[in-house]
Amino acid sequence: MSDKFDQKQYQNTIKTYQPKPNYLANxxxxxxxxxxxxxxxxxxxxxxxxxxxxxEKEAGNPTVTTLILIAALMTGFGVYDKxxxxxxxxxxxxxxxxxxxxxxAALEHKSEGLVLxxxxxxxxxxxxxxxxxxxxxxxxxxxxYALQHMF
Amino acid sequence: MAKIGKQTWLYNQQIYVNSxxxxxxxxxxxxxxxxxxxxxxxxxxCNQDNWELAERQLMKDSIDACMQRAGKDKSGIDVxxxxxxxxxxxxxxxxxxxxxxPFLCMFGACSSSMETLATxxxxxxxxxxxxxLAVVSSHNATAERQxxxxxxxxGQKPKTATFTVTGSGAALISKEKxxxxxxxxxxxxVMDYGATDPFDMGSAMAPAAxxxxxxxxxxxxxxxxxxxxxxxxxxxxxxTPILRDMLKEDGYDVDEIHNxxxxxxYHSDQPVFSGGSGCGCSAVVTYGKLLSDLEDGIYKxxxxxxxxxxxxxxxxxxxxxxxxxxxxxxxxxEEEE
Amino acid sequence: MDYVWxxxxxxxxxxxxxxxxxxxxxxxxxxxxxxVVIGAVLDVFDLYDNLIKFAGAGATVPITSFGHSLxxxxxxxxxxxxxxxxATGIFQLTxxxxxxxxxxxxxxxxxxxxxx
Numbered sequence: 001m002s003d004k005f006d007q008k009q010y011q012n013t014i015k016t017y018q019p020k021p022n023y024l025a026n027x028x029x030x031x032x033x034x035x036x037x038x039x040x041x042x043x044x045x046x047x048x049x050x051x052x053x054x055x056e057k058e059a060g061n062p063t064v065t066t067l068i069l070i071a072a073l074m075t076g077f078g079v080y081d082k083x084x085x086x087x088x089x090x091x092x093x094x095x096x097x098x099x100x101x102x103x104x105a106a107l108e109h110k111s112e113g114l115v116l117x118x119x120x121x122x123x124x125x126x127x128x129x130x131x132x133x134x135x136x137x138x139x140x141x142x143x144x145y146a147l148q149h150m151f
Numbered sequence: 152m153a154k155i156g157k158q159t160w161l162y163n164q165q166i167y168v169n170s171x172x173x174x175x176x177x178x179x180x181x182x183x184x185x186x187x188x189x190x191x192x193x194x195x196x197c198n199q200d201n202w203e204l205a206e207r208q209l210m211k212d213s214i215d216a217c218m219q220r221a222g223k224d225k226s227g228i229d230v231x232x233x234x235x236x237x238x239x240x241x242x243x244x245x246x247x248x249x250x251x252x253p254f255l256c257m258f259g260a261c262s263s264s265m266e267t268l269a270t271x272x273x274x275x276x277x278x279x280x281x282x283x284l285a286v287v288s289s290h291n292a293t294a295e296r297q298x299x300x301x302x303x304x305x306g307q308k309p310k311t312a313t314f315t316v317t318g319s320g321a322a323l324i325s326k327e328k329x330x331x332x333x334x335x336x337x338x339x340x341v342m343d344y345g346a347t348d349p350f351d352m353g354s355a356m357a358p359a360a361x362x363x364x365x366x367x368x369x370x371x372x373x374x375x376x377x378x379x380x381x382x383x384x385x386x387x388x389x390x391t392p393i394l395r396d397m398l399k400e401d402g403y404d405v406d407e408i409h410n411x412x413x414x415x416x417y418h419s420d421q422p423v424f425s426g427g428s429g430c431g432c433s434a435v436v437t438y439g440k441l442l443s444d445l446e447d448g449i450y451k452x453x454x455x456x457x458x459x460x461x462x463x464x465x466x467x468x469x470x471x472x473x474x475x476x477x478x479x480x481x482x483x484x485e486e487e488e
Numbered sequence: 489m490d491y492v493w494x495x496x497x498x499x500x501x502x503x504x505x506x507x508x509x510x511x512x513x514x515x516x517x518x519x520x521x522x523x524v525v526i527g528a529v530l531d532v533f534d535l536y537d538n539l540i541k542f543a544g545a546g547a548t549v550p551i552t553s554f555g556h557s558l559x560x561x562x563x564x565x566x567x568x569x570x571x572x573x574x575a576t577g578i579f580q581l582t583x584x585x586x587x588x589x590x591x592x593x594x595x596x597x598x599x600x601x602x603x604x
Contacts, residue, residue: 038498078603084305089505
């Protein structure tokens with residue numbers, strides 16, 4: 001017996017058996033879906049600026065809120081997971097993916113009740129984003145503040 | 152002694168499969184084996200309020216179908232051997248609670264289907280039971296939420312991923328003669344070839360199937376030609392060619408007679424990545440399709456090698472590798488007098 | 489042209505995410521956490537603000553903008569309240585997003601049933 005399937009060689013040998021992700025197709029799908037979500041965001045900003053006379057800065061919050069609402073509803077209707085399988089990072093990286101990670105975790109744990117299920121698990125997936133965001137922003141903020149006041 | 156070689160049990164007494172029952176979810180019901188299943192649901196909740204209840208319903212249905220076909224009352228069962236994939240084997244425990252019968256709970260991940268059957272046959276051989284019921288279940292949504300992500304989460308799965316079968320299979324065994332005899336079983340060892348990717352169970356489990364099959368051949372002095380079919384549980388499109396090539400290295404060519412339950416249960420155009428998995432996979436295919444083919448005389452002797460990835464999300468997060476195991480049971484056709 | 493740049497920049501950020509998933513084999517949680525930190529880092533020297541000026545929603549919709557907004561809100565508050573502003577301002581700009589995600593996530597969980 002050759003040592004092709006030897007315990008030490010195994011993980012190397014089987015690489016030829018594992019179907020590779022279609023890198024190019026995945027990137028194109030992510031680009032198109034991610035780009036389109038951003039275009040919808042841009043259109044919403046335009047809409048809030050024209051209809052409600054918001055400034056571009058003021059229109060930011062209602063835009064994000066609307067996108068989050070759409071993503072939460074799509075998660076409830078069971079469509080966002082299918083979009084995610086197609087688009088990968090294209091639907092995960094935009095703020096809609098953040099909303100999906102919150103909504104899907106909350107929805108999945110509905111069977112354990114509103115307090116211990118929904119509320120406790122709401123940030124199960126999205127929590128890491130908030131934790132790393134806050135820790136990084138806090139530390140960078142302190143550094144920046146210190147630099148500003150030293151010179 | 153019934154033990155032969157290193158890991159094989161050769162049942163000296165005549166132990167038979169008297170009846171089987173299966174229950175499956177919507178995707179399995181749309182698959183090529185649809186007409187071999189007893190109870191089919193067209194939606195994943197199986198008319199229940201949550202996923203765990205849905206899986207429990209499937210297990211109850213498969214037991215009911217099995218007992219109905221046998222024309223026997225559940226109270227005659229001496230021991231139930233059951234397993235599933237959920238933490239603390241909740242499906243099995245709660246179903247067994249309702250049955251109120253002596254109960255042995257087993258966990259071998261997806262290998263539980265043959266683990267329960269082999270153990271049940273051994274208990275009958277030893278005289279500890281006259282009638283034993285082996286049953287296992289898995290459910291796509293309960294498995295997803297426990298082992299991976301919430302079902303509605305938009306994560307992208309790679310092509311190597313498998314799709315947990317929603318289904319349950321039960322088998323009633325005793326010394327009462329039927330056309331399907333349980334001839335032997337080979338108990339697997341835990342194998343770990345360093346797999347770390349929870350989205351590629353096929354390649355993780357192939358070495359376990361290889362070890363069990365190779366040991367089985369050498370324990371009994373048999374060759375692949377002694378079998379009409381060797382069916383692995385859920386190696387899927389990735390693990391299947393690996394297993395065949397591993398056996399070829401040892402001079403065992405199984406290409407013609409090997410198939411994988413995970414590849415049989417779905418059409419290739421169904422959205423199941425590289426194939427089906429879960430203990431429901433090998434159970435519903437074996438108890439639904441394979442044993443009835445054996446009964447019909449399409450096969451004379453078959454071996455089912457149920458493969459299990461003993462995966463824990465906590466262990467994977469702690470960067471541990473994924474151990475795997477495979478248990479084999481040999482079924483032979485006997486002419487009924 | 490606004491729409492074109494929003495599409496290209498937003499889609500481009502997603503391509504980077506896709507490569508981190510497929511090539512670097514990171515989990516989605518690792519990718520998102522990395523992106524948020526990168527967004528915060530890019531807020532230093534106002535790089536991310538320039539990207540927003542250029543690409544609009546193409547820069548504000550991806551999760552990188554969350555990291556940028558956290559730091560940006562904190563720094564704005566330091567102008568008025570000094571050092572303590574970092575703590576009081578960190579959620580200043582992201583409050584609407586987090587609050588609505590919690591609310592809508594909760595409501596959807598109450599109303600819907602997971603489909604599987």
